[in-house]
């Protein structure tokens with residue numbers, strides 16, 4: 277399979293490139309210098325030259341504050357960018373995978389979100405990604421099969437370029453630099469390593485059943501509980517205290533609960549997402565790349 281990864285220099289893009297290549301695919305790693313998703317001519321030129329069988333689009337404007345300040349840019353990249361790739365998929369005939377987010381939900385469910393749950397984004401970022409999902413799925417046809425894969429709280433070996441870090445590496449650095457650490461205990465997630473997302477993404481594409489998929493780890497934890505597990509695994513003894521999300525007001529509202537249920541992926545019979553504790557242990561031991 278010939279696969280183009282958009283956002284190839286990013287946190288998830290890096291692991292997608294590595295995983296597809298390791299599986300024997302012919303991988304084209306397209307960074308921001310190679311393709312600007314918001315520009316239809318750039319998308320057509322890059323993908324017309326590449327002639328891929330599948331495209332995985334991780335390119336995003338996803339810094340929450342910047343999306344609130346520049347909604348036009350957020351929608352240009354996350355929504356119209358997805359539309360440009362979807363149109364190219366129809367013209368050129370490739371499978372199109374759009375990576376989306378748990379932030380399409382408002383966090384009120386109180387139980388893991390399934391693909392059937394109604395989105396209700398709280399932020400410009402979430403709304404723009406939801407629009408990108410719709411453009412992607414609406415263009416699906418038997419050749420240009422469209423997939424939307426929602427992920428949440430991902431962490432990889434390469435820092436998230438939009439945020440400059442990810443939670444796991446950030447909290448380890450803070451624990452080494454600061455006398456004590458306070459972490460939010462009332463936001464609940466099921467954070468997966470990007471290597472696990474890359475592996476599952478390839479399984480979803482090759483299974484050939486297009487549509488919407490959730491990918492997250494099994495179980496759930498607060499950011500505080502995740503930090504406790506990191507400190508225990510790495511024997512970090514920096515004092516750790518519980519905080520509330522309201523103690524760290526941000527530029528946009530965030531869902532208080534955004535655990536995603538991966539059962540549609542599991543039903544493909546192509547593998548299972550690990551428990552978040554197992555994914556974390558593998559990542560910290562260097563085995564999740």
Ligand SMILES: NC(=O)c1ccc[n+]([C@@H]2O[C@H](COP(=O)([O-])OP(=O)(O)OC[C@H]3O[C@@H](n4cnc5c(N)ncnc54)[C@H](OP(=O)(O)O)[C@@H]3O)[C@@H](O)[C@H]2O)c1
Nearest residue numbers: 283285286287288308312313335336377429430436437438
């Ligand atoms: N990080 C998370 O916790 C998280 C959670 C849920 C969902 N997601 C979704 O997962 C995906 C990947 O996230 P990530 O953490 O890997 O992001 P990332 O590290 O910020 O990588 C994004 C990549 O997209 C590129 N890019 C940005 N704007 C672009 C544009 N207009 N045209 C083409 N390329 C562009 C970036 O290049 P430059 O840096 O050079 O601009 C970078 O290579 C995103 O779609 C995001 O919405 C992420």
